[in-house]
Amino acid sequence: MSAVMITRKVRKWEKLPGKNTFCCDGRVMMARQKGVFYLTLFLIIGTCSLFFAFECPYLAVNLSPAIPVFAALLFLFVMAMLLRTSFSDPGVLPRALPEEATFIEMEIEAANGNVPAGQRPPPRIRNVQINNQIVKLKYCYTCKIFRPPRASHCSICDNCVDRFDHHCPWVGNCVGKRNYRYFYLFTLSLSLLTIYIFTFDIVHVVMRSVDSGFLNTLKETPGTVLEVLVCFFTLWSVVGLTGFHTYLISLNQTTNEDIKGSWSGKNRVQNPYSHKNIIKNCCEVLCGPAYPSVLDRRGLMQEDSPASETSPPSSSSMNSVPQTTKTTAPLIPNEHTPDDVKPSIADSAEKTPSPKEEESPAPKLPPLASPETDAETSIIKDKAH
Numbered sequence: 001m002s003a004v005m006i007t008r009k010v011r012k013w014e015k016l017p018g019k020n021t022f023c024c025d026g027r028v029m030m031a032r033q034k035g036v037f038y039l040t041l042f043l044i045i046g047t048c049s050l051f052f053a054f055e056c057p058y059l060a061v062n063l064s065p066a067i068p069v070f071a072a073l074l075f076l077f078v079m080a081m082l083l084r085t086s087f088s089d090p091g092v093l094p095r096a097l098p099e100e101a102t103f104i105e106m107e108i109e110a111a112n113g114n115v116p117a118g119q120r121p122p123p124r125i126r127n128v129q130i131n132n133q134i135v136k137l138k139y140c141y142t143c144k145i146f147r148p149p150r151a152s153h154c155s156i157c158d159n160c161v162d163r164f165d166h167h168c169p170w171v172g173n174c175v176g177k178r179n180y181r182y183f184y185l186f187t188l189s190l191s192l193l194t195i196y197i198f199t200f201d202i203v204h205v206v207m208r209s210v211d212s213g214f215l216n217t218l219k220e221t222p223g224t225v226l227e228v229l230v231c232f233f234t235l236w237s238v239v240g241l242t243g244f245h246t247y248l249i250s251l252n253q254t255t256n257e258d259i260k261g262s263w264s265g266k267n268r269v270q271n272p273y274s275h276k277n278i279i280k281n282c283c284e285v286l287c288g289p290a291y292p293s294v295l296d297r298r299g300l301m302q303e304d305s306p307a308s309e310t311s312p313p314s315s316s317s318m319n320s321v322p323q324t325t326k327t328t329a330p331l332i333p334n335e336h337t338p339d340d341v342k343p344s345i346a347d348s349a350e351k352t353p354s355p356k357e358e359e360s361p362a363p364k365l366p367p368l369a370s371p372e373t374d375a376e377t378s379i380i381k382d383k384a385h
């Protein structure tokens, strides 16, 4: 009655534990909740279609043929930035492998010693020094890793995301280290597109009203009213959002840090990532290097499936329930040592254990009410300053 194990190769994305959906064999990655994303697509494509159908023919003849051409280019750019933001890995950090988790758990227990019964164990943190300031790395009880600075666990996608900004339902994805600039370009270009359509809607109505009267114009081009309404209400939120992110970029700060007041707390600590220069901050956020995905989601891994000796192997390989999975290579490559943490990532003064930073963590501990929503990369001002 001994079971025979059948090994088959699967793509790693098929076994990733977060709440994501994948298409195109793992090339496209999104959050599972996509309803609002479809609404975004519908609003952008719908409004632009009405503009091309009702206003563009008239404006091209009576004003300039460049108007529809520029609108089309802007529309394509908006769609490209939206899809780039929505379909990419925002910077998800792989969870610890069971062996790594066990090792880190042992390390933490050794550092903390025996905690008397009834007492809370000390918080699981490690400290790193960044630009002369001590930054705490918090332990993620779900991913079993010490999060790199600026990373946070997204409760919707159930992943730790590097340089987490926020989860955006409008783009159906987290916004983080790998897609933030595309998200910003999306909001910026969408603001321009909305202003553009709104302006030429008004120009169109005015020009046509001179010829055939206001009411006749509205009857002839019923889409115009709808476009004006959609653009008017979109304008405030999208332009406001773009302005807010422009402000954040100029300070090299994330939405998450801004909400939590990470750099403006009681200690008045300075943001260690800011260059104290708006141009340098903008260059770093918008023109810095593109970071590769550390998930390797299209890589192959081996999956062992049990199969009964009596059953033919051919049929069982497809239907059997997977029991154990073994990656051919560790899911956590070494390279995701936070890039923001310059060479200065030295273990700091505190009595924290040894290095091996955010790679590995703890295993079988009970899923303590996970303080996931935190990620406050809280900072303690260096006593020397």
Ligand SMILES: [Zn+2]
Binding pocket: 140, 141, 142, 143, 144, 152, 153, 154, 158, 159, 160
């Ligand atoms: Zn996590």
Ligand SMILES: [Zn+2]
Binding pocket: 031, 154, 155, 156, 157, 158, 166, 167, 168, 173, 174, 175
């Ligand atoms: Zn998310």
